[in-house]
Amino acid sequence: MKRAVGLALALCLLSIGSARAADTIKIGLLAPMTGSWASEGQEMKKNVELLASELNAKGGLLGKQVEVIVGDDGGDPRTASLAAQRLSTQGVVAVIGTYGSAVTEATQNIFDEASIIQVANGSTSVRLTEKGLKYFFRTCPRDDEQGRVAAATLEKMKAAKVALLHDNSAYSKGLADEIRGILKTKKINVVFFDALTPKEQDYSTILTQLKAAGPDVVFFTGYYPEAGLLLKQKKRMGWNVPFLGGDAINNPDLVKIAGKDAAEGFQFLSPPVPKDLDTPEAKAYLTSYTKKYNETPGSIYGVLAGDGFRVVAKAIAETKSTDADKLREYLTTRLKDFPGLTGKISFNAKGDRLGELYRVYNVEKTGDFVLRK
Amino acid sequence: MEHFFQQLTNGLAVGGIYALIALGYTMVYGVMKLINFAHGDLFTYGAYLGMTLLTSFFLQDRLGVVAGMLILAVMVMGLVALIGAVLERAVYRPLRESHRLSAVVSALGASIFLQNALMLIYGARVHVYPEDLLPQATVNVLGLEVPLMRIVVVLASVVMMALLYLFVQKTKIGTAIRAAAIDQGAARLMGIDVNRVILLVFLIGPALGGAAGLLVGLYYGQVSFTMGWLYGMKAFTAAILGGIGNIPGAMVGGLLLGVIEALGAAYLSLAWKDALSFLVLIFILIVRPTGLLGERVADKV
Numbered sequence: 001m002k003r004a005v006g007l008a009l010a011l012c013l014l015s016i017g018s019a020r021a022a023d024t025i026k027i028g029l030l031a032p033m034t035g036s037w038a039s040e041g042q043e044m045k046k047n048v049e050l051l052a053s054e055l056n057a058k059g060g061l062l063g064k065q066v067e068v069i070v071g072d073d074g075g076d077p078r079t080a081s082l083a084a085q086r087l088s089t090q091g092v093v094a095v096i097g098t099y100g101s102a103v104t105e106a107t108q109n110i111f112d113e114a115s116i117i118q119v120a121n122g123s124t125s126v127r128l129t130e131k132g133l134k135y136f137f138r139t140c141p142r143d144d145e146q147g148r149v150a151a152a153t154l155e156k157m158k159a160a161k162v163a164l165l166h167d168n169s170a171y172s173k174g175l176a177d178e179i180r181g182i183l184k185t186k187k188i189n190v191v192f193f194d195a196l197t198p199k200e201q202d203y204s205t206i207l208t209q210l211k212a213a214g215p216d217v218v219f220f221t222g223y224y225p226e227a228g229l230l231l232k233q234k235k236r237m238g239w240n241v242p243f244l245g246g247d248a249i250n251n252p253d254l255v256k257i258a259g260k261d262a263a264e265g266f267q268f269l270s271p272p273v274p275k276d277l278d279t280p281e282a283k284a285y286l287t288s289y290t291k292k293y294n295e296t297p298g299s300i301y302g303v304l305a306g307d308g309f310r311v312v313a314k315a316i317a318e319t320k321s322t323d324a325d326k327l328r329e330y331l332t333t334r335l336k337d338f339p340g341l342t343g344k345i346s347f348n349a350k351g352d353r354l355g356e357l358y359r360v361y362n363v364e365k366t367g368d369f370v371l372r373k
Numbered sequence: 374m375e376h377f378f379q380q381l382t383n384g385l386a387v388g389g390i391y392a393l394i395a396l397g398y399t400m401v402y403g404v405m406k407l408i409n410f411a412h413g414d415l416f417t418y419g420a421y422l423g424m425t426l427l428t429s430f431f432l433q434d435r436l437g438v439v440a441g442m443l444i445l446a447v448m449v450m451g452l453v454a455l456i457g458a459v460l461e462r463a464v465y466r467p468l469r470e471s472h473r474l475s476a477v478v479s480a481l482g483a484s485i486f487l488q489n490a491l492m493l494i495y496g497a498r499v500h501v502y503p504e505d506l507l508p509q510a511t512v513n514v515l516g517l518e519v520p521l522m523r524i525v526v527v528l529a530s531v532v533m534m535a536l537l538y539l540f541v542q543k544t545k546i547g548t549a550i551r552a553a554a555i556d557q558g559a560a561r562l563m564g565i566d567v568n569r570v571i572l573l574v575f576l577i578g579p580a581l582g583g584a585a586g587l588l589v590g591l592y593y594g595q596v597s598f599t600m601g602w603l604y605g606m607k608a609f610t611a612a613i614l615g616g617i618g619n620i621p622g623a624m625v626g627g628l629l630l631g632v633i634e635a636l637g638a639a640y641l642s643l644a645w646k647d648a649l650s651f652l653v654l655i656f657i658l659i660v661r662p663t664g665l666l667g668e669r670v671a672d673k674v
Contacts, residue, residue, distance in 0.1 A: 034489065036599045038497030168644060195644040199603045201593040204383045205635045206643060212376055225499050229595055236509065236520055256501040257595045 024067040025060070025322060027052070027312060028087040028116075029305070030097035030107060035075035036199065039253075040099050043302030044121065045070060048096055048309045050292055061316050073098050077106035088114035093322040096308040099301055101125035102170040108133055115324040117315075117331075119308035122301040124247070125174050129350040135324055137331060137351040139307040139340070141271065141358060143171070146246060147178030149269050149358040151186060153244065154217060163192035163215035165206070165230075167222035175221040175246050191215050196226060203230050204237070211239055223248040227266075228257025235262035244268065247358070250300045255367040263363045267372070271342050271357040273300050276371045281339045300342070307340040314338060378517055380639040381632060386523045388631020389530040393585040394608035395615070395623035396537060397578030403554045403618035404574045406473065410480040411460060413605020414487035415453055415579045419586025420596040421491060423449045424502050438507065442591070446584060453583025454576040461575035466568075491598040499597045502590050526588050533581060534624045541620060550574065554618070610654050616664030625665060 029048050032041035052068045060066050071087045073080035080098060084107035087095055094117035098104050104123035111118040112133045120128070120138040124146065129136065154162055162183060166176035173195070180190055192213040196206050207230065210218060218241055220227055227249050234243070235258075245268035255263045274282040274289075275296055285306075289297055297303050315330045316322055331347050338345040346354045360372045394416055401409045426448055464483045468476045510521045541547040552560040553570040561567050589604075590596050607630060615626025630650055637649040657665065 034492065034497075036597070038492060039499070042497055194642070197603070197647055199597075199600060201589055201595065201600070202383070202387045204386070205380060205638045205646070208376070208379050208383060209639060209643060225595060225597065228499075229593065232594065238518070253499050253501075257499060259504050259594075 024065050025062065025316065026067050026069055026090065026092045027309065028069050028071060028090070028092035028095035028097075029309075030071045030073050030080065030083055030087060030095050031305070032075035032099055032103070033070065033072040035079075037075040037099055039251075040122065040299055040301050041072070041075070043297065043299045044097065044099070044305040046293060047289075047297065047302040047306035050289060051306050051309050051313075054288065055313055061313060062320060062322075066313070071095075071097075073103050073107070075100060075103060077103050080104075081106045081110060083107075084110040088116055092116060093316065093324075094119065094312045094327065096305050096312070097121060099123065100169070100171060101128060101174070104128060105170070108136055111135060117312060117324050117327050119312060121304035121308050123171075125170055126178070129352045133351070135328055137308075137311075137347055137353075139304045139311070139342070139345065139353055140247075140301070142352060143175045143178050145356070146175060146269055146358055147182050149356075149360075150175075150179045150219065150244070150246070151182040151188075153267070153269065153360055154183070154188060154219070155186060157217055157242070159188060159215075159217040161189045161191045161213075161215045161217075163210055163213055163218045164190055165192070165210065165218060165220045165222070166195050167198045167226060168195040169198070169222070171248065172221045172223075172246075176219075179219060179221070192218075196222070198222065198226055201229065203233050206230075207234055207237055207239070211237070211241075215241060217242050217244060219244045219246075221246045221248075224251040224254040225257060227268075228254045228263070231258035231262040231266055235259075242267070247271065247300070250361070250369070252298050252369070255363065260365065260367045263367065264365050266363045268361050269358045270361055271300055271304070272359050272371060273297065273369075274303060274341050276359075277341075277343065279339055279343075282341050285341050303341050307342055307345060310340065311335065311338060311345060375516065376639070377636075378515070380635045382514075382517060382519055382523065384632035384635030385527055385628060386631070387634065388611075388628035389527040390585055390589060390604070390627075391608050391611045391630050392624045392627025393530040393533060393588070394582050394604055395611040395627045396534060396620065397582040398609050398612040399615075399617055399620060399623040400574050400578045402612070403620075404550060404571060405465070405469075405476075407465065407476050408480065408609065409465075409578070410477070410605070411464070411483040411487055412578065412582055413601035413603075413608070414484050414491075415457060415460075415601075416582040416586040416589075416604055416608075417491060417596070417598060417601035418456055418487070419449050419453045419583030420590035420600065421495060421500070421586075421598075422452050422583070423587035423590045424500060424596060427506070428503060442507075446587060449583050449587045450580040453586070454580040457575045457579025457582075458572060460579075461572060465575075466571075488598055488601070495598065497598070499595055502594045502596070504594070507591060522592050526592055529588060530585070531624075533584060534620070537577065537581070538620050546570075546573065607650075610650065613664055614654055614657060616666040619664070619666050622664055622666035629665075 031044040052066050056065050071083035073083045080103045096119050099122035101123040104120045117135045124140050124143045126142050126144050164176045166172040227245050243266050247270040249268040250270040274286045315327045319326045319330050332349050336346050361369045362372050364370050397412045464479050507522050511518045512521050549565045549570050553567050557567050611626035611630045612623050615622030633650050633653050634646050638646040
């Protein structure tokens, strides 16, 4: 008798154990939780976890709860490949992330070989989708599109001499190269093309060089901490040249670093953040995000990670399957104008997001980022 | 020519900071033959502590700029010195008798720990000092517009370095430090408490590193938890350039490195700026392995 009870109990436990393992749909999030891009990674996590908990409250996917498994890539390709290998052995159906282009590149083949859908959210480098990988998608636009918008903006500003400054990262250098290539065809002179070292505090050496080149406009393709310092130190030098920036600038901390005076008039390109969108999805999301975290989403890349999560969830729900080939087929052929948090989402056969996403933002006197019509 | 002098002052300003941090590396190496890889992170702690103290006590409102800054400097230096002392007790002392490599690994571990602790306490976002604490005036020096604060930064680092040099050369405790640097065993036989000397070194070095962090925070306004790595790297290079273990060497090395970077960026290439300074380092190590001023304190090899 005792033995029978014990056996029954053991069986019970076993079945609970296995039921639990099959009970969730696991979605990976690969993000820089530590390292120099940690602030971006932590926002990515906030967005994806919020969406997952909302989805679970509504009953999850295919009758199961969704579980988010976070892998930390440290903003570093080597760490990222290890994290990607770990994630691919943990039974994830799809992976959201990651942020930097070079970091994503280190993980692409690992997920592709494991037949796991990957939806990157900040990796804008052109070549990532030119390799013909089957399961790779991204919710962010590509550098060549940003380059086109940048060149058009420079033309509109009637700039004759342009200085291009990058930071030697795969993203930043790639974007600067794109812009240079397009400007060449438009007969706009590039009088300066060089890189700064990220994480330094003193950029007066670079600014002195820039000023000597005498540009009408300076385009900086790097990230917001450096952009903030450049603006501040430019102002201290008493130099009044207009500065433009790329989409890695879209972070409210820019104004804190530069100070409102120095940031005023700075313009940058970026996909719109939810507060600038009037779709019902964006509005509803903004409300629930503010309710949970007591702030509006700061970084666009966190929101793009959220969009990555939403398209994957949509694909699983529509195909009633977690099979990578079915999901891929759905995302590339059947998903059309999905109402994303950052606008409409459709993918082409390469996995790139379709449509013009970039807008021009202007930093106002108040320090707010305002969408230029 | 004006362009040259502009870049020269740019280089000197950065070099002053490098020099101040390099002093911490050099002192610890001089006495213990150990590269304290956590030193760059102590610099970061100086910057963060400065920000926290400044915003929590409103020092500048209550006391005015000059007095407020002096008190702030004393508080930051004291606290970072304390962290340095704890580091010495917890991380280095248990390994003092073991192989030198263990201590280096321990230092790297401490660096990673300190950096991540800071991230957990303050969060990963970039932090900013309160705006416009310091007068933004510029001074006309021989036809060049130089921000007043730049001059203050360079002067502050030179004064601290000079005081340290006098302390080590002219006082009794300084003599004990120098004795321990030459031979710890013999120093012990002469009645010097070597443990106390080492503790003292771990108070002074971090205090100077913390002061450098505070200066950087005050002047540039922006701090991030990873900022110590690059500064630490540069300062370490500066210390070797000048001759590690040598206090005037750290000073010369720091200022020189700043100037090489600025002029290299101006006349050769911006993107190769850092590579250039390391090339200079390699060249000097080949031609003069002890660094520019040599290693005076450590006579034994």
